[in-house]
Amino acid sequence: MRNLILGCLLLLAFPGFSQFTVTGTVVDSATNEALSGASVILHQKHASTNKSGNFTFNEIPEGRAVILVSHVGCSDLSFPLYISSDTHLTLVLSHHIHVFDEVILYAHSDELEPDIRLSQKISSKKIDQIGAILISDALQDVGGVRFLKTGNTIGKPMIHGLHSTRLPVIIGNNTLESQQWGIEHAPEINPFTSGSITVIKGAGSLIYSGSAPAGMLLFETGGFDDSAYSRVLFMGGGSLFHANSGRLGLKLENYNPLTGVGNRLTFTADMNGDVASPNYNLGNTASRQYGASYNLAWSQDFLDLSIDANYFFQSPGILKxxxxxxxxxxxxxxxxDTPLINREFTFEIDRPFQRIQHGVLHAGMALEMQDSSMxxxxxxxxxxxxxxxxxxDEGDEVALQLSLFTHQFHIRYDQHFREHWRQQIGVNMQGQxxxxxxxxxxxxxxxxxxxxxxxLTYEGKKSLIEAALRYDxxxxxxxxxxxxxxxxxTFNYGDYAAAISGWTIINEDLKLHFSMGTYFKFPEVNELFSDGLHHASAAIEIGNKSLKTERSYVLTVPVLYSHNRWKILIEPYARYFNNxxxxxxxxxxxxxxxxAFPVFEYTQTDVFFRGTDFDIKYHLLSNTLIELSGELIFADDIENNLHIYGIPANKLNLIIGQTRAQFSSLENIRMQLESSYVFEQKRVELQSDFVPPPEGYFIMGLRIDAEQKNIPMSYSLRISNLLNATYRDYLNRYRYFSDEAGRILNFTINYRIK
Amino acid sequence: MKQIILSLTSLFIILSISSCKEDIVDPPVDNEQEVITTVHLIFTDSASSAVDTFSFMDADGPGGADPTIDSILLNSNSTYFVEAQFLNEQDPNDVEDITEEILEEGADHHICFDGIVNLNVDVSSDPADNNGFPVPVNSTWRTSTSETGSFTLLLKHKEGHSHQDCNEGETDVEVSFNTKID
Structure with a gap:
């Protein structure tokens, strides 16, 4: 919906023969200018719009056909036509009004509300465009998501201070099962090979997990366009200045509507040398990432089948x-002032390092039954x-090796009834x-x-309510x-989760969301059984076999106000955890x-998290946007009246963005200058950490995305830490040892052959 | 309902996991690598040839049971040949002597007796006794006055250690001994 809105469709009919000519013009709704370089497909014929935005198809037979319009960086739009005469189409495309919102989609009702952080989607096109092969790269622009980092490669997503087993990652309609409990373990998923990511908050998460008090990350492999095509996408990129890396990606895709068979094959390879801070090299932070996936889909009238295979490889060096x-x-x-053990820049990975592999095999089925239930x-x-x-160690000697095998099964029955209602019933099963x-x-x-x-969901015109119940x-x-x-x-656990969420439109400017629920978290294996020195944290960690299930109660009431040039979102939340x-x-x-090492024990207490995210956008001009956003978070152990360790510091962001329809041989140009201030985390207990949290810091970033006219090529350029500031971040485990990375320029080029 | 779901799941899981179940239910002994659990300081009196051994022992490694530490008792105005010994005694049936490795990789290791000067003890070592490296695994100690106090034995690890600065490198051993010189 975000890029191509079909504004107006004119059909001029003439009496004719059994073969017709279909012509059309594509214009930009904001500027009324003709759009060139848009790709149009009709009856397996391909055309591009010329400088005047016109396209022509000759010898189109009478009958039904599907027309598909696409543009690099936009989601494809297709709609059916019945051709019985020579036809002229005028397509008015809204091209760049909401470009900065392009990561944002609302899960249930795309058209009603494209701009809310409660359910944000990063399309696989966006992932291709920025060449994201790390989950932290793909989610870097998403408000409200922070990262617990171990250097530049290992980034663990965090929402409102909650992460790991409290923030499930879903792939293949089941939870990603990996060694997620460790702070230095990031989700083993490569966005480039895995498709789109949606951040889900609210009752919808209970379909996948009962332990998602802050939300979840849902990965979905993309579908196929509804016409015959073959496409090859090349992605190439790299980084310069305080990082040196190169990466390549390849996506081969085809679909045949006659047989209903679609194929997609992806590969990525990424090689990073040591990252550097402004003042010194970060010795042994080189890393490698490889990924591959294959997706086969077959669809017939009532049945869709799909098979996915996905392989993830990552080998990060650990800062010496x-x-x-x-x-x-x-x-x-x-x-x-400088790292005590260091080395000159190199691409080599030395000990210590990690090697992580993750393989997924998935088979899915969707059967459409009578009464349109699925x-x-x-x-x-x-x-x-x-x-x-x-x-x-030496040679191939491994200090620690963990192998996790998981079988999962998920059945869901999904029924729409009485116009506005929908019910879903299902079961997740898993053995590990x-x-x-x-x-x-x-x-x-x-x-x-x-x-x-x-x-159970009620979806009206002005409101949506979804209630869900789950027992694990x-x-x-x-x-x-x-x-x-x-x-x-042996341990036996059993507990329920229940949630109700939704929204209502109060008037044309004001929309009120709400989400309340109760979730659980069973004790994780490390919380029960750790016993000894954890080298990564220089502490003796002791598990506790008598831990009980943790329970959380969650209330969030996000309010969205939008009027003329303003769009304001305020998302206050309160989460109370028992045990x-x-x-x-x-x-x-x-x-x-x-x-001597400090002793840490796994224990339970009552904790209260509360805070608010806010996001204020103002359209200064039709193509210029100012956005101020922030995240405030407070978390306390209310039983012992103490602060909780590892909570993100408060943060403010100011973005100035501008779009241009054309410039020289480029089009759809988006520029964004971002300034962030992260406060010092003062809400800490001094004895729970070895050193005090780092001071607050100010950094800036610059981002430019553009497409080439007439050629299906797009560019993405990102400069992080533009001012080359020297700083440390509370959420990075390396803050004890080294500064954050200096200025890094990262670029990605996409080239598509249709 | 709960029973049905659980038994169905169990059936499905057992069928699929039985292949690697053997490996799961029958784990081997832990294999901690290069853990030092024991330090012996073996003192040989140059005059009487009497041998005294003082030790730090923590067989289960960091965490678990507390270590046992001997207090060192020496005579004043005496000369001792001191041999440091580093062992991995996690598995009592397979005691590993790590001292040899330290000597072999003498370029990357260093040993210090931090605070020993406060006890008026003069420590010297000859690389010839230590595989050619200035790593005082074998050293000569000369005591003078009567003193009571402590020193800290440090074993440091760093590729190409300078053998000058005891703050250099990663700490493999840091053990304090209460010492009385009578």
């Missing part, structure tokens, strides 16, 4: 200076293989096995889960070798052969 033996090493590293079934197998290579080798961190385990759910049961058995004997523990599971500093330390 962050490898420490004990607390005195950490203090020395923190107090030093039956969906998904089976998915996931294999996650994580290896950590320590600095002391984990095997570790090397040093102990978590035990082997077998886990079986099943969760039935029901969701989990049986969990662990195995650990203790002195030659296998020790087994919130966290790693508590005991204040004690334990002596080891490497000196």
């Amino acid at each position: 200076a962050s490898h420490i033996g004990n607390l005195s090493d950490l203090k020395r590293a923190y107090e030093s 039956l969906f079934a998904d089976y998915q197998f996931q294999m996650n293989h994580r290896q950590e290579f320590d600095v002391h 096995g984990n095997i570790y080798r090397g040093s102990y961190f978590i035990p082997n385990y077998l886990r079986i889960e099943a969760a039935p759910y029901y969701s 049961i989990q049986q969990f058995e662990t195995f650990r070798n203790e002195n030659g004997q296998t020790k087994t523990d 919130y599971i966290y790693l508590n500093p005991t204040g004690k330390s334990q002596l080891s052969i490497r000196g």
Whole structure:
């Protein structure tokens, strides 16, 4: 909906023969100028609009046909025609009014409200355009999503201070199952090979998970255009200045409407050298990423079948200076102006490093039944293989290896009834096995889960209400070798989640959303079983087998006001957690052969998160936008009257954006200058951390996207840390050891052959 | 309902997971790598040839049970040959001597006795006794006056260690011994 809105369709009919000529003009609604270079497909014939925005198809037979209009960087639009005469079409396209909102779509009602952060979508076209192969690159422009980082490569998404098992990632209609509990483990997913991402908040999340108090990230493989085509997309990119990298991507796609078969094959490869801060190289932050996927879809009248295979590979080097033996090493590293262990820039990855592989096989079915109800079934197998290579080992020796195997099954029945109503009923089932080798961190385990759910939606013209209920049961058995004997523990958990959410249009300017619900989180294996020194955090972490299920109660009431040039969103939220599971500093330390380490224990308390996101947009001119947004968040342990560790600092953003329809040989040009101020996190307990949080910082960024006229080519250029500021971020684990990266210029070129 | 769902799920899972179930339910012994659990300081009195060993032992590694640490007792105005020994005793049936490795990779390791000068002890070592490296695995200690205090044994690890500065490198061992010189 966002790019191509069919404003006006004129059919001029003439009596004629059995073959006709179809002509048309594509104009921009904002400027009334003709749009050139738009691609139009009719009856397997291809045309591009010329300088005057005109296109012509000759020898089109009488009968039904589908016309498809597309533009690089826009979603394709197609609509059916019945051709019985020579025809002229005038297509009025709204091309660049909402370009800065292009990541934003509303889940249920696209046309009603394109501009709300409650359900934001990043299309796979946008992902291609910016060449995003890391989840943190794809989501970097999405308001309200922050990242827990370990350097530049490992970024764990976070919404309102919640992450990991409290922020599920969905792929193939099931949860992504990986070693997500670790702070230095990012979701094993490559956006370029995996399709679009939608951030879902509200009751809709219960279809996939009952532990999504802050929302979830939904990955979907793209569909196919509704006409015969073959397309090849080349993506190439790289970065300069304080990072040196190169990346390539390839997407091959075809669809045949006669057989209903579509194929898509993608590859990516990415090679990064060491990243640098403004003052020094960050030794051993080089990394590699590879990805591949294959998607086969077949659709006939009432049945759609699809098979997906996806492979993810990532090998990040771990900053050499962050490898420490004990607390005195950490203090020395923190107090030093430059990293104590360093090396010259190189593309090589040294020890310590990680190697992460994730494979997904998915088979899906959608069956349309009578009364327009649908039956969906998904089976998915996931294999996650994580290896950590320590600095002391040699050759292929692995310090820690974790292999996770998961089978998943999801059935959903989806029915629309009585015009405005929709109900969905289904069940998620999952079986999982984990095997570790090397040093102990978590035990082997077998886990079986099943969760039935029901969701009911009312969708009126002026309001939508969705209510959902879900019950999860989990049986969990662990195995650990203790002195030659296998020790087994069994856990049984069961709990419910319930949510109601929706929106109502109060008047033409004001829209009120709401989402309230109660969610749970079962204790995760590391929270139950950690026992020993966690090198990454220089702390002794002790699990607690008697942890209970965590329960959360959530209320958010986002308000959207839009009037003339203004668009204002305020999203206040409150989340109360009962038995919130966290790693508590005991204040004690334990002596080891490497000196004393602080002892942290997993424990539970009652926590209150509250805050607000806001986003104020003002259209200064028809092509110039000013946007001020911010995130304020407060989290306290209300049982002990303490601050919670690791909560994002408050943040303010100011964006000035401008679009231009044409410039020289470019079109659809978008420029954006972004300034951010991140405050110092002062709401911390000093004994829960080794060093105080870093000071507040100001950084700027610049972004330019453009398309080439007449050639299906697009460019994307991003400069991060434009001022080359020296700063550290509270959410980056490397803040103990090094500054953040300096100025980086990142560019991506897309070229499409149709 | 719950029973049906659980049993259906179990059936489905058991069919699919049975292949690797053996590996899951029967895990091998943990394989901690290069963990040092024990430090012995073996003192040989140059005059009497009497041998005394003082140790720091933490067999289960960091966390778990507390370590045991001996207090060192030496005679004043004496000369001792001191041998440091580093062991991995996690598996009592397979004790690993890491000292050899430290000597082999003497260029990347360093040992210091931090605070020993406060006890009026003069420590010297000859690279010839230490595989050609200035790493005092084997050293000579000369005590003088009666003193009570402590020193910290540090084992540092860094590729191409300067052997000058004890703050340099990553800490593999940092152990304090209470010491009495009588």
